[in-house]
Amino acid sequence: MTVKQTGRLEHVNVTVANPEATAAMLETLFGWKVRWQGTAMEVGRTVHVGGDDFYIALYTGPDGEPQAPAHTSYRERAGLNHIGVVVDDLDAAEARVRAAGYRPGEHHDYEPGRRFYFHEENGIEIEVIAYD
DSSP, X not given: OOOOOOOOOOEEEEEOSOHHHHHHHHHHHHOOEEEEEEEEGXXXXXXXXXXXXXXXXXXXXXXXXXXXXXXXXXXXXXXXXXXXXXXXXXXXXXXXXXXXXXXXXXXEEETXXXXXXXXXXXXXXXXXXXXX
């Protein structure tokens, strides 16, 4: 039985140490823009960064609230394993990632595209994919 697509991913919400700095990094690497920013739950703050029909909500708690250290999520139920970002030119994206001071890790070339991974300051792994 085929089900007609009735939903699409609009956003994910992740906790980071500094939403503004993480948003600036995503703008630089992927050409995204801040869509909204302001006060969030529990007197924290959030920055929404992305495109016209998607975004990542970058949340942090109240100023001065201790941030838990990053951990490995692949063996933790409901853990965020990585965020996948599709780009038009993988080599150019990797050059931007390197120029921003990040070190790409694993590279893979399998259907349906080529990809590489890197970790940013909050410990979030980002997978960058090109469907050539």
